[in-house]
Amino acid sequence: MTALLEVNDLVKRFPIPGSGKVVQAVNDVSLTIERGETLSLVGESGSGKTTIGRCVLGLIDPTAGQIRFDGRAMGRGRSIRARDLRGRIQLVFQEPAESLDPRMQMGETLAEPLRYLGMNRADREQRVREVAEHLGLSERMLALYPTELSAGLQQRVGIGRAIVTRPELIVLDEPTSALDPTARAEIVDLLIRLQGELGTAYLLISHDLSTVRFISHRVAVLYLGTIVEEAESERLFARPLHPYSIGLLASVLLPDPELKRSSSISLEGEIPSPIDLPPGCPLAGRCPFADARCHKERPPVVSVGPRHLVGCFHHDRVAALDQTIDQFARFQEESNRLLSVGAD
Amino acid sequence: MSGEDLILDVADLWVAFPSYRAAPVHALKGVDLQIAPGAMIGLVGESGSGKTTLARAIMGLVPPPGVVERGRVLFAGKDLRRMDAEARRHLLGREIAMVIPNPRAELNPVIPVGRQIANVVFHHLGVSRKEATGVALDMLRAVRIPDPERRLNAYPHELSGGMAQRVVIAIALACSPKLVISDDATSGLDVTVQAQVLDLLRSMVQEKGAATLFITRDVAITAHFCTRIAVIYAGQLVEMADTRAFFARPAHPYSIMLLAAFSHNPALRARWTRAAGEIADAAGEGCAFAQRCVRRQPRCLTDIPTLRAIAPGHLARCHYPVEERQ
Structure with a gap:
């Protein structure tokens, strides 16, 4: 069986205009994610974590290397926007307050991704109700606007918007770093529970190592765009080499x-x-x-x-x-x- | 300890923000806090608990329309609230310094960082420009910025986030202040840089015999860098103890809930946390934490608890603190 996501020898360079210099953001990175598995990318700012995430989503084209999702190549025009990929790879952002539309009620925000899947109104409403139940959001909360919710609840909706299309892979880019410790713990619980219920794979990008330790199956440590170590989570934390x-x-x-x-x-x-x-x-x-x-x-x-x-x-x-x-x-x-x- | 020996003595401090057609919101409700020389007090609280308002109230910089309703802020025995603006201006930056997060917003983008440090020294210490630049260079060295001679002339955008934060610390410490208030100053940094910056802040505070109020939402940091911990909830201190005592025997249910949030043990957390959704706004009557408290008793909804000693030097604002340990 092929892995859900396979990245081979990924290279990404950003030329700096006018200087002839090049930022070597990602250098020969290879990784795989199986269905239902969590792989975390950890490393300091500037280590290339987010760039890898963006390449996986097809939002930027790699300079070299291949990315295959479910056996088919990504990149060169084929991104998560491609018709046959819509809704299968999703994204959760760091700042919930900035990534939710302030003029949309939570119910509308949750339903929005479904419009691009060609679902009719009744099916959309049905799906939003299911997701609200998964998230523990009441009917009343679906009518609220982002400013009326705490950061923890906002991020809950951010995750709900990702799972509403029943994706196979979610890229989580620092999903907890803007949150208070108590809200962070709730979001971590939610992510673990959803993975158990829905079998979604996660690519988690984070520098919060205590979260990474408890949510990941495997962890890859990045330094200057290179994976320097990769192991199962418990092994890496017990015996880093x-x-x-x-x-x-x-x-x-x-x-x-x-x-x-x-x-x-x-x-x-x-x-x-x-x-x-x-x-x-x-x-x-x-x-x-x-x-x-x-x-x-x-x-x-x-x-x-x-x-x-x-x-x-x-x-x-x-x-x-x-x-x-x-x-x-x-x-x-x-x-x-x-x-x-x-x-x- | 008498008021004269304390660096900071805050008593019964109330800060209110008026609301349109409603009762004013109290960001601080009677805060008492004493800081002795050499102490590093960790002030821990979640967003909206009033920790930044406390820092600003100490500095006399509560943003309008907020007002300090009552209370006393003594700095080395001098009443900061009664002091005229001119006198206070000489104190701020010279004897009381504040380090805030987001260093790039703090620094002036069009002035080289060396001159920004030197300006503070020149203004407060009455030395020549040349001497002030010398102090700036010493400070860049002290905060371990590589190649300090060259970095004197660097603009903020030429520095990484970690280095810019060190420059902000250098500015805060340049005049050897007696009190350093750090408001979440390391939250945006990577863990490796954060550890370096905190080590630095601690060693500089200790060398210069100053005291620090270290404000953060991350209780983990305080375990390693503070001598005493104060937990703030809804504008009130709910627990205060020496670091070891606090982490070995946390007494207030809210403190324990915060610590449990780090445990990654859902059963343990559930034991100390009321499910979201059943949390209502505690209005006036009783304990401010009662709505979220797992140990709530009928009395908690009617009687306001006071901050009282449950062991020598260990204070908790709770009718039923957790005292028994195996």
Whole structure:
């Protein structure tokens, strides 16, 4: 069986007009998503997460490489707007307040994508009712305008607008980063529940690692447009093998002063500019393991375990040295213990 | 501790925003907050809880038509509310500094960042232009901006978000203020840069013996950078404790709900959260959190709880705080 989404050697460059320079936004990225699976792309700003998402949607054309959705090629004019793809790939945006039409009631917003599928009014109304039920939105809420809803409820509608066409794949671009922690937790629950009920696959783009940890089946770590490590979520968080993944995981703060940021590896400085990348490993300038070879040659991506890929010359040295522990799992145990008292 | 030794002493602060043909909305309802030298107070709350209004009220910058109805704001023993505008202007930026999010909006786009730092120093410290530029260079070094000599002449758009945020911190700390108020100053940054910027803010505050009010909606950050935590809900402080005590024995049901939101354990969260939809506006009577509280008792709907000590140094505004732990 073919994967739902297959991306092979994707390259995207943006020329900077007048300068002769080129932004190397995405460099040879390959990934697959199976039906009903969640793959997360994590990385700092400028790592190419959103660009990959846009290429997958066919909203921008890749410079090189292939994207196949359900076995058929995307790109070169074939985008999510193509007749046979309409409604099968959907998108959820970061800022719910900005992505909803302020002059549309929630019910209208939910029904809008269906008009392009040629559904009649009765079928549309039926479908909107179903979706409202999935989302836990009352009849009364469907008559409200975006400004009358909290950010969490707005994002609920943003997700409802995506699932209303019963898509096979949803690209979620930072769906929780504009939300308060309590609203964020509700949206994460909703996404997990909907995936269980509808079997939708997710491509989640996020820098919120604690959300990624609990929602993803697999995680790909991006750095300067390159996937440096990819593994099943639990494995990646328990045993990251790329120095960048370790640095990224170590900078996450959990609400427990006892869980200190502990790692033998710390990344100095910031992500460099993706214009005219030097040869060699993209992390070489910031990495404590880097040697002369890292500055000259680009490390190949190698398999280091079941579905675990790493692009680092020194991953065995990293594995021997680093004592990273899955802080998220420890935090979860701790919070279970701590918060399991007192509620009536 | 007497009022003289505290850096900041806020007492019974009320801020109201008038509504058209309705009763005014109170963004702050009697906030008391003391900050001693060397403290980093984490003020945690969700959107709309009043945390930014508190920061602005301390600075005397409540945006009109909002008004400070009553209360006292003492800075090093001096009453900021009674001070004339001229005197306050000398204090703001010099002794009280604020770091706000969105550094690109904060910085002047047409002035090089070095001069923006130097301007503050020149204005407040009465040094020469040349000395002020020297201080600016030192500050860029202190906030660990690479290649600081060259960056003195950089415009904000030439810097990344992380670097622009460091420039804003450099401006805030350039005159060695006694109180730094950080309003969600790191929320837009990547996690790796955020950790660097927070380390920096903490070490600079500690070196200069200042105090910080660190406002955020992310309770996780406060666990690692603050000495004491204050939780604000609907314009009132609902819990306040030293960091370790707060995270080991959170007492207010709202604090526990916030912490549970990070647990990614739906059963645990459900236990501390009332389903959305059954949350109504708590109007006047009783505890402001009662409508969302899982431990609500009849008394909570009629009696307003006071902020009281449930352990030494640990305050909670709740009739039935969670006190027992295994």
